[in-house]
């Protein structure tokens with residue numbers, strides 16, 4: 342008899358859809374998602390990114406329509422990337438008041454004040470060399486870059502950004518930006534730090550979308566080595582210490598172990614960035630009819646949440662919101 346009781350019937354809790362939903366541990370809602378947008382200069386532009394079908398570079402005049410669509414879907418937050426026409430050595434376009442991100446932010450906050458604008462704070466889309474900071478010879482100068490990044494964050498906050506998301510991976514960027522925001526009267530604006538950002542090959546399509554490929558070398562002196570796990574904790578804990586309000590782990594899919602580690606080691610919201618290459622791989626397979634896109638994508642995001650992500654940044658946000666709405 343006792344022997345019999347040791348026989349475990351796991352299938353009891355899988356007998357019907359109702360039973361399965363009763364015991365489901367992880368749920369997706371549209372509130373979990375942040376949608377990235379690429380804003381280009383010029384008029385009447387809606388350029389599909391060739392390596393990211395369904396993702397567009399939009400000009401400012403296209404933004405209002407986009408915001409309507411997003412609000413209708415229940416998406417509450419967008420992440421803005423700027424694609425400026427003019428670039429220079431020091432990324433001036435990132436921090437001038439009439440910069441493309443600043444203009445887009447103002448427009449969104451005017452027409453859709455309830456939409457949260459997350460500003461990506463980096464220089465790579467604005468520098469002629471495509472690196473995330475100021476260069477001397479072939480080196481990215483950490484401390485000199487911090488001043489410009491802080492200036493970028495303040496100008497984004499002045500334009501109305503609700504959250505500052507520094508993605509540059511310079512040392513001390515959280516504290517430098519926190520201090521500059523506080524001094525400029527923005528102590529209420531949170532920092533969503535790209536704390537754990539690997540030097541990843543999964544960013545390829547993004548660099549097409551944002552025109553931010555480094556013109557020489559790579560980002561390995563500032564972004565992390567994909568082989569390192571403990572270093573992720575070092576980066577995450579430093580950013581918490583410096584005052585980060587949320588932490589991003591990026592990429593997501595191949596780094597879910599890191600999402601879990603960072604989640605367990607900290608007590609602030611964790612954001613998984615489902616990056617461009619992850620999107621492109623699935624889109625390509627879907628377009629070939631090799632996978633069933635909707636269940637696969639929902640499974641992937643469920644896995645990210647199960648791994649510990651509180652929020653997910655993804656180019657799939659609109660699709661997911663639509664699927665969840667129709668469920």
Ligand code: PBG
Pocket residue numbers: 461463465473508509543544545546547548553615616617618
């Ligand atoms: C800017 C930045 C990058 C991404 C987000 N912010 C590119 C990079 O570091 O080269 C990548 C996002 C994606 O691949 O979807 N530094």
